[in-house]
Amino acid sequence: MGQSPNPDWMNQWQDLSRHYLNAWQTMSRNPVAMPGVAASPWPDGFEQWSRLFTSGGGAQNETIDRVIDSAKGYAAFMQSLLGAAGHGGGMPPWTELFRSGFGIPGADAAAFEHPMLRALREMQGQAAPGFGNGFAQALGALNAFRAGPSVPAANLGELKAWLNLPAFGLMREHQEHYQKTAVAWVEYQEQMGRYNALMLKASQRGFELFEGKLSEREQPGRQIESLRALYDLWVDAAEEGYAEFALSQEFREIYGALVNAQMRVRAQIQHEVERVAADFGMPTRSEIDSIGERLQALRREVRAGGETSSRGLAREVANLRSELAALKASIGKPARPAASAVQPPEAKTQPARSKPDLKAVSKPKPAAKVVAIEPALALVAPRHRKPRKAKRERNAKRAVAATSTFASRIAKFADASLGAGRPHALRKTKKKQAKADKAKKKR
Amino acid sequence: MGPIKIEPAKAFEEVLTTQRKLAAALKTLREVDDVDFGVTDKEAVYREDKLVVYRFKGERPPTAKVPILIVYALVNRPYMVDLQDDRSLVKNLLAQGEDVYLIDWGYPDRADRWLTLDDYINGYIARSVDAVADRAGVDKINLLGICQGGAFSLCFAAMHPDKVKNLITMVTPVDFHTPENMLSNWTRQLDVDLFVDTLGNVPADLMNLCYLMLKPVRLNQQKYIGLIDILDDKVEMENFLRMEKWIFDSPDQAGEAFRQFIKDFYQGNKLVKGGLEIGGHEVHLGNVTMPVLNVFAEQDHLVPPSASRVLGEHVGTEDYTQIAFPGGHIGIYVSGRAQREVPSAIHAWLAQRSR
Numbered sequence A: 001m002g003q004s005p006n007p008d009w010m011n012q013w014q015d016l017s018r019h020y021l022n023a024w025q026t027m028s029r030n031p032v033a034m035p036g037v038a039a040s041p042w043p044d045g046f047e048q049w050s051r052l053f054t055s056g057g058g059a060q061n062e063t064i065d066r067v068i069d070s071a072k073g074y075a076a077f078m079q080s081l082l083g084a085a086g087h088g089g090g091m092p093p094w095t096e097l098f099r100s101g102f103g104i105p106g107a108d109a110a111a112f113e114h115p116m117l118r119a120l121r122e123m124q125g126q127a128a129p130g131f132g133n134g135f136a137q138a139l140g141a142l143n144a145f146r147a148g149p150s151v152p153a154a155n156l157g158e159l160k161a162w163l164n165l166p167a168f169g170l171m172r173e174h175q176e177h178y179q180k181t182a183v184a185w186v187e188y189q190e191q192m193g194r195y196n197a198l199m200l201k202a203s204q205r206g207f208e209l210f211e212g213k214l215s216e217r218e219q220p221g222r223q224i225e226s227l228r229a230l231y232d233l234w235v236d237a238a239e240e241g242y243a244e245f246a247l248s249q250e251f252r253e254i255y256g257a258l259v260n261a262q263m264r265v266r267a268q269i270q271h272e273v274e275r276v277a278a279d280f281g282m283p284t285r286s287e288i289d290s291i292g293e294r295l296q297a298l299r300r301e302v303r304a305g306g307e308t309s310s311r312g313l314a315r316e317v318a319n320l321r322s323e324l325a326a327l328k329a330s331i332g333k334p335a336r337p338a339a340s341a342v343q344p345p346e347a348k349t350q351p352a353r354s355k356p357d358l359k360a361v362s363k364p365k366p367a368a369k370v371v372a373i374e375p376a377l378a379l380v381a382p383r384h385r386k387p388r389k390a391k392r393e394r395n396a397k398r399a400v401a402a403t404s405t406f407a408s409r410i411a412k413f414a415d416a417s418l419g420a421g422r423p424h425a426l427r428k429t430k431k432k433q434a435k436a437d438k439a440k441k442k443r
Numbered sequence B: 001m002g003p004i005k006i007e008p009a010k011a012f013e014e015v016l017t018t019q020r021k022l023a024a025a026l027k028t029l030r031e032v033d034d035v036d037f038g039v040t041d042k043e044a045v046y047r048e049d050k051l052v053v054y055r056f057k058g059e060r061p062p063t064a065k066v067p068i069l070i071v072y073a074l075v076n077r078p079y080m081v082d083l084q085d086d087r088s089l090v091k092n093l094l095a096q097g098e099d100v101y102l103i104d105w106g107y108p109d110r111a112d113r114w115l116t117l118d119d120y121i122n123g124y125i126a127r128s129v130d131a132v133a134d135r136a137g138v139d140k141i142n143l144l145g146i147c148q149g150g151a152f153s154l155c156f157a158a159m160h161p162d163k164v165k166n167l168i169t170m171v172t173p174v175d176f177h178t179p180e181n182m183l184s185n186w187t188r189q190l191d192v193d194l195f196v197d198t199l200g201n202v203p204a205d206l207m208n209l210c211y212l213m214l215k216p217v218r219l220n221q222q223k224y225i226g227l228i229d230i231l232d233d234k235v236e237m238e239n240f241l242r243m244e245k246w247i248f249d250s251p252d253q254a255g256e257a258f259r260q261f262i263k264d265f266y267q268g269n270k271l272v273k274g275g276l277e278i279g280g281h282e283v284h285l286g287n288v289t290m291p292v293l294n295v296f297a298e299q300d301h302l303v304p305p306s307a308s309r310v311l312g313e314h315v316g317t318e319d320y321t322q323i324a325f326p327g328g329h330i331g332i333y334v335s336g337r338a339q340r341e342v343p344s345a346i347h348a349w350l351a352q353r354s355r
Helices: A007-027 A039-052 A059-084 A094-099 A114-120 A131-138 A140-145 A153-163 A174-215 A227-246 A249-279 A286-332 A358-360 A368-379 A389-417 A424-442 B008-031 B089-095 B116-136 B147-159 B182-187 B194-200 B204-212 B216-230 B234-248 B255-267 B334-350
Strands: B043-047 B051-056 B067-072 B082-084 B102-104 B141-146 B164-170 B293-297 B320-325
Touching: A059 B008, A059 B216, A131 B182, A153 A174, A153 A368, A174 A227, A174 A249, A227 A249, A227 B008, A227 B182, A249 A286, A249 B182, A249 B194, A286 B116, B008 B102, B008 B216, B008 B234, B043 B116, B051 B116, B067 B116, B067 B147, B082 B089, B082 B234, B089 B334, B116 B141, B116 B147, B116 B255, B141 B147, B141 B194, B147 B164, B164 B334, B182 B255, B194 B255, B204 B216, B293 B334, B320 B334
Parallel strands: B067 B102, B067 B141, B141 B164, B164 B293, B293 B320
Antiparallel strands: B043 B051, B051 B102
């Protein structure tokens, strides 16, 4: 640790860098004006390449953009690492690198900035044009605090206290809202500071692991002999270090607090945008959401009704048809059962030879929905023969029993037709009917 | 002796080679066509809102009498199971004689913001299952749930065991609170009510970036460094672009369903702890009494194996089989080994249960 760089190695490195740049310029046949040796020739070389790919479009170009971005990071990382290691191939002074503020491009805490947070900040079109910027512009007083983590925590606390002062007067409500929004913003900055500090620790942990992995490679035969191998080893270490933190309770708490804080700011901004939209007579997101919610609820109701009628009712109708056919048969008149009807078990037990009392059969009046069934009932009118009295009475009893089952099924059918939410009217009808039946019996 | 023994000349050659590859990429990219996916011929057999159920057509008629319905996750597009000619779970299942259907959820928009898990599971999936069963002339079908679709399939099978003959789950999270589950750790202290009330639907980009953050350096940088090696190979480049397209071709998430999924599955872990209710129905894994085949990936960074392998302890079936596949969350569909092993394992397992 702390060894001075090997001057020969460094000179050789500078020569090669110059040579590399010349070779690259020749190969690309696109000489670029770059006097002398650039400070970071490798990443600059990739930068030149990226310009060549700017024409055209489509997914390929997007991929190439990613490749070149990664290649630039990779090259910068390699150049820095090898620069740090340029002291005869010994262990580089990693600890010194940390203390000097992460001079290695692509290897600092920013590599771990959570893309989710970035995406949330940058998300367009959802009430906040360029999340952070839009808000900070709206609240000029906070512009000084846009830097966020660089603002000392004590200052943020003072600002929060100031923002919690009570509001007065005609514009009280508005002022209170602005203050609440500003407090949310300050809290978000506080949480961002905590998150960045944690990521810095994760990055440092990655380098500790990297050192450990390097020390395992000191034996001959296990040494790292290519840039790619060195890079891959660093990636392994960085991922391990990051994973330790990302799986921790501490990360869970800090990350949750950060996202929640950000959502509170967004919600406040949306509220303000809605207020302005309402002033201009524009429809707001809340209104549209409210319509959407009602529409979805209505669709569920309709579908629930539809499903009952399509499957349940189809079966019910088939059963009713069978029973009807059985009933017809029971009064001695051959009936034509529906072709698709399945004979229900109870229908098979119906007497096949008796004729019901027409009055008893026709009495139960189902709800309006089942009116269409009534003409079918008319078909069961008895022929005008005169059976013996005892037999007639027995048959009438049987018919009443069969009709009672039939009536209850019809009521069920009507229930289903009206949907589960509207059985009330039907229940009333049934009650009325029962009352009438009772009164009749008394008579 | 130090750990780094990189000769400057060799390092220089490495960088120069990288530049040569980039130069060759200019030519390769001119030759690469727009990548296509979904290679197997199919027909739509059921449609509802944005959902379409497809039936895939094999080179010969299926020999299996009971069809398989694939239920994919909401968070990615389902063509991963039929990505390209030599990487297709569907094609290989068809070749084994299976009759394969798939639910394509489409891309939810703001009109779908109020769709709940009940709408998805007891609505869309239930009606898709009915449609497939009616078409095949059977009472029960085989369900193949993948990832989040696997969790949905488990719920469906628990609530409607009479409609599922055999259940196959692939890379399916069951226990959401195992210590290796990074996504779960990130969601545990999220105020998901505030999150959904604020965002409405959850944007696809947000979801994608979250997945990338599971391995930030590897997925955002190292992967593309590796790509440089194949920049001059047209076929490899097309394969890469196809996969890349799939990874970032993600639908937004319907807000209400997302809210419930995070609350009940990720935060409450109710699938194993109990107390999960969907549309007023209790979901109890003990009701999953049909034969179950659980396939998971041993190097899965999205759904850790520990989250999947506990399924056998919770389902009510006596006929439980699990296969630990050596690979990752995506490799289980697209790797060469997966092409050989996974479809044939599924087919053999089903065949044993169709006797």
